Amino acid sequence: MKVGILGGGQLARMMAQAGIPLGCEFVFLDPKADACAGQLGELVVAEWEDASALDRLSACDRITCDFENVPATVLERLADAGHPVRPAANAFAAAQDRLTEKRLFESLDIEVAPFAPVSGRTDLLDALDRIGYPALLKTRRMGYDGKGQYLLRTPEDLEPAWAELGDHELILEGWVDFDFECAITVVRNAEGEMRCYPLSRTVHADGMLRLAAAPANVDAGLRERAEACGRLLAEHLDYVGCLTLELFVAGDRILGNEFAPRVHNSAHWTIEGAVCSQFENHIRAVCDLPLGATALRAPALMFNWIGAMPSTDALLNVPDLHWHDYGKQSRPGRKVGHATLLAETWPALVPVALELKEDLPQPLDRLLDKLVSI
Amino acid sequence: MKVGILGGGQLARMMAQAGIPLGCEFVFLDPKADACAGQLGELVVAEWEDASALDRLSACDRITCDFENVPATVLERLADAGHPVRPAANAFAAAQDRLTEKRLFESLDIEVAPFAPVSGRTDLLDALDRIGYPALLKTRRMGYDGKGQYLLRTPEDLEPAWAELGDHELILEGWVDFDFECAITVVRNAEGEMRCYPLSRTVHADGMLRLAAAPANVDAGLRERAEACGRLLAEHLDYVGCLTLELFVAGDRILGNEFAPRVHNSAHWTIEGAVCSQFENHIRAVCDLPLGATALRAPALMFNWIGAMPSTDALLNVPDLHWHDYGKQSRPGRKVGHATLLAETWPALVPVALELKEDLPQPLDRLLDKLVSI
Incomplete structure (x- = not known):
């Protein structure tokens, strides 16, 4: 099956890495000639609205996105011409305007600030x-x-x-004076079947995700409310693929922050830490293949590499640390890779993570303390 | 790092799938224009000895092979011109002639028929x-x-x-009237560090590998002797990368059958079943990155898809079954894909495998009984 992706960044790259073993081929549309997904398929370099580029995507069996700011109108045009765009334009329209998004959350009784x-x-x-x-x-x-x-x-x-x-x-x-942040990732297929991944804890700095851990080690009631919010949203949008809802937890309140109509950084740990990753499940849903299991394989901690890849010397020596270099040029503030550390239990993972501190770039060494105590 | 691979079949494809997240780019040389690794890098279509094609491989930082019958003379020429070819020509020369191979085994005190x-x-x-x-x-x-x-x-x-x-x-x-067959995969780096994967049990039919399972559930003494044989061979050849030695077990005897100077079908299960797969470890060794852990993550059973891919309908519904479509055209006797089933324990895996029988193509349904009783 041929899958066209609007956007050719690391999310498209990891979707292709997951989809190629399923027998898929990929075409990426991206304005950037060095879009890193290009290593795994055909890269069409053009603006989002370029007609001949969209014609090339239209030749694909399915169309999906790696970027939430692809103009929803482009997705509507493709869908109106009969091309299967998954998730559909309505999810992008809702996510692209923070006001619409907040009102949507309210209408679904998802508490917001x-x-x-x-x-x-x-x-x-x-x-x-x-x-x-x-x-x-x-x-x-x-x-x-x-x-x-x-x-x-x-x-x-x-x-x-x-x-x-x-x-x-x-x-x-x-401003929400939250105790911690978490994120719920839901996959839904065209028949309405839904599965939730274990809730992730996330840590941001300067507005960017830096660390994620799963399972979130929250009480079952909180986890179930987070899952219910994610399911409500996916159901309401008649969503197909993976969707992530980012949440604040403050005392016993759980507040919707924002959602992403795509695979999401907070669930990169699922590549090794879940039975079937968010990337594979997104492609399965988009291609009408049976959904994969979202169960935890092992507790996981993900480090984002921002700006430049760290040296491999020490980190690749860590057993059960898994490396993801996106093949991008270094640039301040740019997500260039990530790594996921697994262990059989969270208490077994913590000392390994703490030993890595001196090999972690700023500010991960400092932020780590926010997670290891969970 | 740019890695050139002589051969662009499924082994090269899976090496690239493992190497791309490590930051590698790939160039494949293959006589076939539809070589399936081409989806993951630049494919140079030429005969093995084509001078301009070899020049393009020579521009890579490392050169390795996905096919044991690449002419050893080609590898020697590349190495003589100063290009790092790993594993080196001597391993191919030894594996390409069954007489040389058997004499090598004898010289290392590996029993042979x-x-x-x-x-x-x-x-x-x-x-x-x-x-x-x-x-x-x-x-x-x-x-x-x-x-x-x-x-x-x-x-x-x-x-x-x-x-x-x-x-x-x-x-x-x-003829060896063996009780069962197994295979030991060793990875060795340029500094001589070696790691063994858990011993695999293998089942062949019509000369082709059909099923592999790990761990092999043999007594520790036998496993240690198999590992010792693999290590001896890798050490003797001053080998860099992954090597697999196929063995017959007959009573308390263990006999060397043949070895492959490359990643091997008997260890495809390591993609999901080991901490770091044979493909990733081969690339790590070839690229002078730290070796990854070869420990078992979970008991694994691998099914080879030969001739044509089976329908995904039933099989992709099996939790913890992992799909590998090589993107090849169907053809009788051709390896077109594989799948690996994991479970927490072997006794938990067996009933899941047996339930798959009716969805397995001939002769896998029949051969399965040879493995599930281990």
Whole structure:
């Protein structure tokens, strides 16, 4: 089966790595000539709306995405022309606008932080009156990895925030003083069958995911509520493929932060840590193959490599540490790879992880403490 | 690191699948334009001795092989020109001639079945006098997957065997009435560090491997002797990469049958069943990266798909069954894919395997009984 992917980054690359053993071939559309998925299939270098590029994707049996900001209109056009686009444009439309997304969560009774749309300074002041400081001012569209956000701690932050973001459509969100963050990944097929992966704990810094661990070691009630939120969302969107919902946990509250209509960094650990990875299950769902088992194979801890790959000398010597170099050029703030450490139990994993501290790039060494105590 | 592979079949394909996450890029040289590894790198279509094709391989940082019958002279020429060829030509020279191979085993005190070189009818009759019936008449060179062999059961088989094989250099081997077959895979790096994978049990039919299981469930003494044979061989050859030695077990005797200077079908189960697969460890050794752990992750049973891929409908529904479609056209006798079933214990694996019987192509359903009782 031939699968076309809008976007040719590391997510497309790992989907292809999982899909090739299933007998799939891949075509990637990406504006960047050095898109790293190109090593695993045909790379069509073009803008998202390029008609002849989309014609080449249309020749595929299935079309999916590795990037949530592919214009939903492009996906609609492909679907209207009869091409199976999975997940469909509605999921992208919902995820691409933070206001729509928050309202969707509310409509599904998924608790969210207080929020308000901001179309001008007056809106912002009104919203701050209601929500209070600290609060996050965010662009409604095109935000990812912490881009397009400004934390308002005091009224003094207003001017620089407005200078940076004021010419976009915005949303103000109340700051959530969370205990920890987690993420639930659900896979759903075209017949409506759904499976949840074990809940992941995640740690962010500077708006980017840095570490993820599974299982999340939360009580069963919390886990079930997180799964229910993920399932509700997938069901409501009539979603096909893997979807991840990022959640804040504050006391006994669980709040929806955002969701991604694609495979997600918080579940990269599933490549080795689950029976069937999120990448394989996404491709299985998209291609109408039976869904794979989402059960945990072994407790897992994932390190994101951001900016540059660390040296392999020490890290590749660690038994049961699995290496993922995305084949990308180094650049500050760029996700260039990850590694996943497994062990038979979480208590067995912790000392191995702590021993790695001196070989981990900043700030992972410091952030590790947030996870090893779970 | 850029790795050139002589041969672009499924072994090269799986080496690339394992090596790409390590940051490697691949160039394959193969006489066939549809060589299935081409999906994962640059495919140079040319004969083994084609000078300009070899120049393109020479631009790689490392050179290795997916096929034991690449002319050893080609590997020597590349090495003489200063290119790092791993494993080196000596291993291929030894494996390509069954007579050299058997004498090598003898020199290392690895027991072998009685054998004799056969250069003419007189030799054959003399050898049969000494070795007796049944015996296998084999071409010394270019044999694999049961090709170039004739089983002599009685003197009446002499004429047809001679008509088929008489114009080759031959070897006569005494028939080994073995209890079972197994295979030991060793990885060795350039510094001489060696690691053994758990011993695999193998089942052949019509000269081709059909099933493999690990661990082999043999007593520790036998396992240690098998490992010692593999290590001796790798050490003697100053070998770099993965090597597999196929063995017969008859009572308390363990006999060397043949070895392959490459990754091997009997260890495909290591992709999911071992901590670090034979493919990844071969690439690690070839690229001077630290060796990975060869420990068992879970008991594994591998099914070879020969001729055509079976339907995915039933088989992909089996939890912890892992699919490997090589992307090859169907053709009788051709290895087109495999699947590996894992379970936490062998007793837990057996009933799952037996339930698959009706979905397994002939003769796997029948052969399965040879393994499930181990």
